[in-house]
Amino acid sequence: MRSIFRCLLLLALVVPNLSGCGILEPTTGRLLTLHVGPQTVDCVGFVPQQCLLVKERPNDEWTYFYGSIGGFDFEPGYLYVLQVRRRSIRNPPADGSSFEYHLIRVVSREPAPAA
Template identity: 55%
Template sequence: MKSITTILKGTIATAALFAITQCTTAANASGGDEKTFIVGPQTVDCTGVAPMKCLQVKETQSGAWTNFYSNINGFTYEPGYEYVLKVKTEKIENPPMDGSSIKYTLVKEVSKTKK
């Protein structure tokens, strides 16, 4: 009996590990999109939960500047420069009531131009 019990325990553990691995892989595969952001050389006053400074962002050269209320993980802004960034966007499953439903992560700083 010990050998059958040992075999069953091993089989169950292997199946569980396989299931967890597949879920993780599927979640990462559908992780998010990549966007290009143009970040302006100055921040502006804006109000989110409280008064704050917002980056000015647009997705095309001809687009209008919009206030960007979130952070871009891995990006350090320096005033006086216009940036072109490749950014990964990921949907946050259960975002905080006062937070964004999208997580932004820097993939690549394409350019940084003094303005």
């Protein structure tokens, strides 16, 4: 019985630390709903680039999204609602985000109303 307890204790101490070494891919992260605007816009992060316009709630103001969403292929002219997983990046580059985003699913994709 003691040896089983010791093994469980050892696993409890070792396994969480393996993800920090890159041995295990963490499956944690925060699920978010992102509303994505119909066009990209000029923005300046580390260098001039094109940013998506995003917001978390329909009534929020649009904000620049400087990164990318893994698995998402943006097509101009559509309003998207996406479910994404946001994960923290250990030791992010000085000029980069401390988060990475991955598409879970496209909730909706509708043509943007004519301006």
